Amino acid sequence: MAGGRKQTGIRRSDRLFDLIQILRDGKLHKARDLAERVEVSERTIWRDMATLKASGVPVEGERGVGYMITAPITLPPMNLTMGELEALHLAVAILGEATDPELSENAQSLAAKIDAVLPENTGPPAAGWGHAVHPFAFADARAGFRHMPLLRQAVRDRKVLRITYLSLTGESSTRLVRPLQLDYWGRVWTMSAWCEKRAGFRTFRVDRIETVIDTGAQFKDEPGKTLTEFIAYQKANKPFQ
Amino acid sequence: MAGGRKQTGIRRSDRLFDLIQILRDGKLHKARDLAERVEVSERTIWRDMATLKASGVPVEGERGVGYMITAPITLPPMNLTMGELEALHLAVAILGEATDPELSENAQSLAAKIDAVLPENTGPPAAGWGHAVHPFAFADARAGFRHMPLLRQAVRDRKVLRITYLSLTGESSTRLVRPLQLDYWGRVWTMSAWCEKRAGFRTFRVDRIETVIDTGAQFKDEPGKTLTEFIAYQKANKPFQ
DNA sequence: CTTCAACTGACATAAACCTGTCAGTTGAAG
DNA sequence: CTTCAACTGACAGGTTTATGTCAGTTGAAG
Incomplete structure (x- = not known):
C-alpha cells in the first residue's frame, strides 16, 4: 500500500488522550512501541508528539532514547492548588451553561457546593474530595x-x-x-x-x-x-x- | 454546477458565529436572506440552524415565517449574574492554564483581580465592568x-x-x-x-x-x-x- | 564511526467533512 | 386549496485532514 488512511478506527484527539494515559507511567516509550500500541505508524506518533508538545503537555523526546513525560500530570487531590480548584469551579460553570438547562442546574449546584466547602477547608483539602483538573484541550486556542x-x-x-x-x-x-x-x-x-x-x-x-x-x-x-x-x-x- | 463546495471562504464555525450576530437583532430572518448574507445556499442555512439549536442557541424557525431568536443573548454588564461572573473567572483560568505559561500568568492575574474586585461591588456591578459571558461553543459536548x-x-x-x-x-x-x-x-x-x-x-x-x-x-x-x-x-x- | 531513535519534508491517497442540487414533506396563514 | 418558507433525506462532488511511505538529517551514546 502506498499511503492513505488505514481505517476510521479511533479519532485523532482520542488517540492523543490515550497517548497521554500511556505516557503517564513516567517511563520511557519509543515511538515504535507507541505506534504499535495505538495502531498507527511511527510517523503519526511523531506528529502526535509534536501536537502534544504544542498543547503544553510536558513530554520530551530524546534521540536514541525515547519519549518520557517530564513533569507529573496527574496530581492527587491533595495537591490541588486553590487555582486548580477555581479552575474546576469555572469549568463546571461553563460546561453547565454551555449545554442544556438540566446539566446547567447541576453544574450550578456543584459550584455552590464548592463555594460552601471552600471556607471550611483552609488547609489542604481533605482526602476524598474526588476531583482534579487537567488542563489540556488539544486546541490551538x-x-x-x-x-x-x-x-x-x-x-x-x-x-x-x-x-x-x-x-x-x-x-x-x-x-x-x-x-x-x-x-x-x-x-x-x-x-x-x-x-x-x-x-x-x-x-x-x-x-x-x-x-x-x-x-x-x-x-x-x-x-x-x-x-x-x-x-x-x-x-x-x-x-x- | 452539480454540487461541491463553493470555495474555502469562511470556516463553518465562523459562519455560525456570524449568524448569531445577525440574529441578535431579534428580528425575523428568512433562510433565503441569511443565505444571501453569508453567501451559502439555503440548505446550508437550514443545516446551520439545526447546529445552532443543537448547541443551545435559542433560535426558533416557524414555517412560512422565518427565524428569530427567542431569548436575549447579549445582556448588558449590569445584568451579569454572580454565576456568569464565576463562569468568566473559570473560563479565564482554563484558557490560561490550557496554553502557554505567559497567557497562563495573565489569566491568573486577571482571576486575582476579579477576586479582589468582587467584595467591593456588593450591589450590581458598576457600569464599566466591561465583561460578559456567552456560553456557546458549537460543540456537541x-x-x-x-x-x-x-x-x-x-x-x-x-x-x-x-x-x-x-x-x-x-x-x-x-x-x-x-x-x-x-x-x-x-x-x-x-x-x-x-x-x-x-x-x-x-x-x-x-x-x-x-x-x-x-x-x-x-x-x-x-x-x-x-x-x-x-x-x-x-x-x-x-x-x- | 556505528547504532539508535527522534525528527523533518515531500508526496500520494483515502477518509471525513462541507456544501449544493434535487425532490420532496410539513404547518401555518390567507 | 394555495402560498410561503421551514424542514428532511439522498446524492454528488469538491475541500480538508489524517495518515502512510519514502528519503533523508540530527544528536547522543557506545
Whole structure:
C-alpha cells in the first residue's frame, strides 16, 4: 500500500488522550512501541508528539532514547492548588451553561457546593474530595487570545487604542477605538468599542485584531460615546426586555 | 454546477458565529436572506440552524415565517449574574492554564483581580465592568457529560454503581465499581474507581460509559480499595515527587 | 564511526467533512 | 386549496485532514 488512511478506527484527539494515559507511567516509550500500541505508524506518533508538545503537555523526546513525560500530570487531590480548584469551579460553570438547562442546574449546584466547602477547608483539602483538573484541550486556542491582556487593561483604564483589524471579508484597516466591553462567546472574544473612524459603535472579533497599539491617551466619557450609551444602543436594536 | 463546495471562504464555525450576530437583532430572518448574507445556499442555512439549536442557541424557525431568536443573548454588564461572573473567572483560568505559561500568568492575574474586585461591588456591578459571558461553543459536548451529575453524586456519597462500559477496542462490559475520583482533562472526564470485576483500580472515560445504575448500596473503606490507596497506587507507578 | 531513535519534508491517497442540487414533506396563514 | 418558507433525506462532488511511505538529517551514546 502506498499511503492513505488505514481505517476510521479511533479519532485523532482520542488517540492523543490515550497517548497521554500511556505516557503517564513516567517511563520511557519509543515511538515504535507507541505506534504499535495505538495502531498507527511511527510517523503519526511523531506528529502526535509534536501536537502534544504544542498543547503544553510536558513530554520530551530524546534521540536514541525515547519519549518520557517530564513533569507529573496527574496530581492527587491533595495537591490541588486553590487555582486548580477555581479552575474546576469555572469549568463546571461553563460546561453547565454551555449545554442544556438540566446539566446547567447541576453544574450550578456543584459550584455552590464548592463555594460552601471552600471556607471550611483552609488547609489542604481533605482526602476524598474526588476531583482534579487537567488542563489540556488539544486546541490551538492561543492565537485568538493573544491580545486579551492588553485589551482588558485598556477597557479597565480607558485607554485609546490604535488597532489594525482584518475584516471578515479579508480587508485590513487601521482605526482609533475606545474599548468599552469584552464579550466571551465560548469560542471567540469580541471587543465592543467606540470607533473614531466610523464615528459609531463597532464590535470586533479579538482573534481578527492584528495589532494593538496603546496610544497612551486616556479617554473621558463624552456624550454619545460611553459604555452606558452603547448598552442603550444595543438595547434599542432589540425587542427584548 | 452539480454540487461541491463553493470555495474555502469562511470556516463553518465562523459562519455560525456570524449568524448569531445577525440574529441578535431579534428580528425575523428568512433562510433565503441569511443565505444571501453569508453567501451559502439555503440548505446550508437550514443545516446551520439545526447546529445552532443543537448547541443551545435559542433560535426558533416557524414555517412560512422565518427565524428569530427567542431569548436575549447579549445582556448588558449590569445584568451579569454572580454565576456568569464565576463562569468568566473559570473560563479565564482554563484558557490560561490550557496554553502557554505567559497567557497562563495573565489569566491568573486577571482571576486575582476579579477576586479582589468582587467584595467591593456588593450591589450590581458598576457600569464599566466591561465583561460578559456567552456560553456557546458549537460543540456537541452534551453526550460526553451525560452521566456526570450521577457520578459526582456517587463519588460524594460512596455509592456502588453498576456501569456498562464501551472499551476503546469496542467491547461492551458490565461491572460493579466504587467510584473514587473524577478527573477533567479539558476535553473528557475520567472516573477512577475500584472495579470489582477486575479486583483492581481502573480508570474509565466518562463519555464511554453507556449506562449507570445506582445499586443503592453504599460502600465503606476497605483495605486496598480506598481513594487513599488509589492515590498511593498512582504515585507508585510514577517516579515523580 | 556505528547504532539508535527522534525528527523533518515531500508526496500520494483515502477518509471525513462541507456544501449544493434535487425532490420532496410539513404547518401555518390567507 | 394555495402560498410561503421551514424542514428532511439522498446524492454528488469538491475541500480538508489524517495518515502512510519514502528519503533523508540530527544528536547522543557506545
